[in-house]
Amino acid sequence: MASSFESDITGRTEVPDVVVSRLPQYVRTLSQMLAEGVQIANSQQLGEKLQITPAQIRKDLSYFGRFGKQGRGYRVDHLLEELKQILGLTVTWNVAVVGVGRLGRAILNYPGFTPDGFQLVAALDDNPGVVGQEVGGLMVRPVSHLAEVIDSYQVSIAIVAVPIAYTQAVVDRLVDCGIRAILNYAPIMPQVPEGVSVRSIDPLLSLQSMTYYLVNGLSPEKEL
């Protein structure tokens, strides 16, 4: 929970994280609509594409002010631009990948981050057999150089793809080096201090919630 002090500074009602987490999906859908030449979209049309109820869409957007006129829908280009501003997606973010095993290699070779403004600028690992190799166009540096790499490449975000036994220690070091946004691939929830965001990519948790629907013969609600 952000402190009320911070909410006071921004002058904004605190936005639930579940809403913040949905916004990138809005951005993706609006970008597609714009590319298809759609100029105006109402919450019904957005809801169909996003598989979210129109009421939920109106509520989510209401946290950030009034984007549409009653009964007239949203201007797609305007809403897209505003949401990108709100999410900080109008700038490029430099990202370091810590851990260059099979998963780290797949991440470093994935071409999907750059077009959306996330530039992988550094790769680090502690395995002497990996340090010095070129992976995804980057030379792997030893983790002992972390502070220097973060500083010289102006890294704001770290992707952590190290084994579970090392994850918390790596996260602690990243936090010590000033990193405030961490994408974690290990099946644990690293502990971080106030002011640092962690998201975990955990396919096992996704599988384990789908089996609920298999054994109960149900479908999930159509929501993100």
Added chain:
Amino acid sequence: MASSFESDITGRTEVPDVVVSRLPQYVRTLSQMLAEGVQIANSQQLGEKLQITPAQIRKDLSYFGRFGKQGRGYRVDHLLEELKQILGLTVTWNVAVVGVGRLGRAILNYPGFTPDGFQLVAALDDNPGVVGQEVGGLMVRPVSHLAEVIDSYQVSIAIVAVPIAYTQAVVDRLVDCGIRAILNYAPIMPQVPEGVSVRSIDPLLSLQSMTYYLVNGLSPEKEL
């Protein structure tokens, strides 16, 4: 949204998907507590480990009946067993991986699925250079054998790690073959009919919601 007909059959109040999605995290935490010899836990203690409010934990569990006695906490072994039953985690699920590129290989070599009851039993790809190779102990089969593979290996769940351009077509074929739970790694939301669950693993969406906190100088609420 599951139809009311289905809810009537199970006799259970429909559980929000956000609650279902949290339960695997409960299972993981309770397993750790059990391994550490903890016998009783109250919602406060669970909340600290899970970074969820105690009130939210009590509300989540209330969908499935009364697990704890007022003021006495939950029996860890009992709650764990019940949640595993509810989620369908007391049986082994056979899983097929479609797409054996860099990401598919990382998935097929990941040792973390099996101990939790998800057995990777088949790998499929359409690239003739990959079909016939052994990856993660499985011989890669052509996608044209999909129906036969699903049938003979009793596959219930599919992991789809194919390029975005092929994702919807692969998902459609899986649904035609009777698959009702799909874990998708492409950055799109595949469309599926009622009765089929899809979860997407999408690191870009996670990154794009963390930048909100970076530009606004906030932290996410401490919730899953």
